[in-house]
Amino acid sequence: MPATTVEFFFDFGSPAAYLAWTQLPHICADTGATLVPRPMLLGGVFQATGNHSPAEIKPKGPYMTVDLQRFAQRYGVPFTHNPHFPINTLLLMRGATGLQMHEPARFEAYCRAVFQAMWVDAQNMNDPAVVQAVLQAAGFDAASVLALAGQPDVKERLKAVTGEAVARGVFGAPTMFVGDQMFWGQDRLDFVREAVLAAR
Amino acid sequence: MPATTVEFFFDFGSPAAYLAWTQLPHICADTGATLVPRPMLLGGVFQATGNHSPAEIKPKGPYMTVDLQRFAQRYGVPFTHNPHFPINTLLLMRGATGLQMHEPARFEAYCRAVFQAMWVDAQNMNDPAVVQAVLQAAGFDAASVLALAGQPDVKERLKAVTGEAVARGVFGAPTMFVGDQMFWGQDRLDFVREAVLAAR
Numbered sequence: 001m002p003a004t005t006v007e008f009f010f011d012f013g014s015p016a017a018y019l020a021w022t023q024l025p026h027i028c029a030d031t032g033a034t035l036v037p038r039p040m041l042l043g044g045v046f047q048a049t050g051n052h053s054p055a056e057i058k059p060k061g062p063y064m065t066v067d068l069q070r071f072a073q074r075y076g077v078p079f080t081h082n083p084h085f086p087i088n089t090l091l092l093m094r095g096a097t098g099l100q101m102h103e104p105a106r107f108e109a110y111c112r113a114v115f116q117a118m119w120v121d122a123q124n125m126n127d128p129a130v131v132q133a134v135l136q137a138a139g140f141d142a143a144s145v146l147a148l149a150g151q152p153d154v155k156e157r158l159k160a161v162t163g164e165a166v167a168r169g170v171f172g173a174p175t176m177f178v179g180d181q182m183f184w185g186q187d188r189l190d191f192v193r194e195a196v197l198a199a200r
Numbered sequence: 201m202p203a204t205t206v207e208f209f210f211d212f213g214s215p216a217a218y219l220a221w222t223q224l225p226h227i228c229a230d231t232g233a234t235l236v237p238r239p240m241l242l243g244g245v246f247q248a249t250g251n252h253s254p255a256e257i258k259p260k261g262p263y264m265t266v267d268l269q270r271f272a273q274r275y276g277v278p279f280t281h282n283p284h285f286p287i288n289t290l291l292l293m294r295g296a297t298g299l300q301m302h303e304p305a306r307f308e309a310y311c312r313a314v315f316q317a318m319w320v321d322a323q324n325m326n327d328p329a330v331v332q333a334v335l336q337a338a339g340f341d342a343a344s345v346l347a348l349a350g351q352p353d354v355k356e357r358l359k360a361v362t363g364e365a366v367a368r369g370v371f372g373a374p375t376m377f378v379g380d381q382m383f384w385g386q387d388r389l390d391f392v393r394e395a396v397l398a399a400r
Contacts, residue, residue, distance in 0.1 A: 051257045059249055059371045063384060070391055171259045184263060187387055191270055 004033045004199045006192060007177040009165050011042035012096070012111075013089040014173040015068050015079070018119040020186035021111065021174075022077045027189060031196045033178075037111070039096040041089070042173045044162040049171040053086060071186065084124040091149050092125065097158045098148035106140070113138035204233045204399045206392060207377040209365050211242035212296070212311075213289040215268050215279070217374040218319040220386035221311065222277045224376075227389060231396045233378075237311070239296040241289070242373045244362040249371040253286060271386065284324040291349050292325065297358040298348035306340070313338035 008024055010017040028035045046052060055061040065081045072079030092114055099107045117123040117134040124130050132142040148154060165175065169182055176183045178195035208224055210217040228235045246252060255261040265281045272279035292314055299307045317323040317334040324330050332342040348354060365375065369382055376383045378395035 049257055049259055051260070057249055057251045057371055059366075059369045060251070063369060063371070063382060066382075067384070067388075166259075169259045169263060171257055171263070182263060182266075184267070188267075 004031070004178065004196050005036045006033050006196060007036045007038050009038045009040050009161075009170055009173065009175040009177075011040060011089055011173050012092050012114050012118055012125075013042055013085075013087050015064075015082070015085075015119050016186040017174040018115045019068065019071055019075065019077070019079065020176070020189060021115055023075055023186070023189050024176075024192075027193050027196070031193060032200070033196045037096075037100070037107070038161055038165070039093050039100065039158065040162040040165045040170070040173070041093050041158055043089070044159070045166055045170055045172070048162075048166040051171045055085065078120045080120055080122045082118055082122045084122070084126055087118065087125045089125075091146070092131070094149035094154055094158055095145045097161070098145070098151060098154040101154060101157060102148060109138060110135075110140065110145070113140070204231070204378065204396050205236045206233050206396060207236045207238050209238045209240050209361075209370055209373065209375040209377075211240060211289055211373045212292050212314050212318055212325075213242055213285075213287050214373040215264075215282070215285075215319050216386040218315045219268065219271055219275065219277070219279065220374040220376070220389060221315055223275055223386070223389050224392075227393050227396070231393060232400070233396045237296075237300065237307070238361055238365070239293050239300065239358065240362045240365045240370070240373070241293050241358055243288075243290070244359070245366055245370055245372070248362075248366040251371045255285070278320045280320055280322045282318055282322045284322070284326055287318065287325045289325075291346070292331070294349035294354055294358055295345045297361070298345070298351060298354040301354060301357060302348060309338060310335075310340065310345070313340070 006024060006028060008020065010021065024035050027033070054064055068079055096107065096110060096114070099110050113134055114125070118125055123134060125134070135142040135145055168177070172184055174186060176188070176192050178192060178199060181195050183192050183195070206224060206228060208220065210221065224235050227233070254264055268279055296307065296310060296314070299310050313334055314325070318325055323334060325334070335342040335345055368377070372384055374386060376388070376392050378392060378399060381395050383392050383395070
């Protein structure tokens, strides 16, 4: 019997995706499920679905920061509101896609470095010099990652995954799939766990 | 020491408010907190904050129905998607406000009847004849409730509570307050419980 998979559609620009990313490995370890990260471009999803960042509703922004901090405390993980939000993640997501395709062994370390810079260290990841410093501190050659991010096959793959997400009903991040059951939000991880257990 | 209160800002038009309303009495009974229902007009909150119904994002609508059904199953309560959604709840909310002000002993029975009609029996509560039938089946004289809903003091109170909600940061329904801690959504009831326990 094949292991159940949890597909994880994410964008580094989503703080809720960061929180989900801290918890999904535990859920998969506990249940024997396989985590399948699916880097997508949230901006493309918003454009295709007419959705917007929740932070665009004025009182929702400050509430969401409080809400994310409550969950971070519950999970026991660090979280810092990023004052440079929103951040254009196109190159960062292309980097993730490129590593997943061509250097999969380094994909996780890259995600860890970028998520940490965005939502723990609150770095300005709109600034190419900051991105370069973050990647080099994590042991990456920033120029190589940038070159990878610029490859046509990588650009196409990110577009294709984003299009697949939209076609499957995704409208925000993070979105998890267990088979054809869709779960939106880091606050639905308990349902993801239940779905995995029910599918075993 | 005064009992901790849980303020519950709601509108009958929100299915998530219905789910919260089924669970809050249990949380209050378990923790010794006092439930303070605050009927507000969600349409007024949306207008003041620039927020919209999540159902306006096309793929979000069907997902939300699935999501609400998952929670209803977890809570062990009935829930039916209302095909007549969205429903103009102005008169219904004025009725709730009027009863709360002038016949508080009947407020809960009224809320039960209206929530049940909206989110269990999926009635078309845009239709005055349906509203009349629902209220009369629950032992209310529909004409009296309508007269109460039309009183200037009742209309003013609903406006004032809606304005207070917006002033305190509310942008959607349901919203709960434990002291000055705000919690948005029926999916945050576990945090409400924790906040009440921490405040004791």
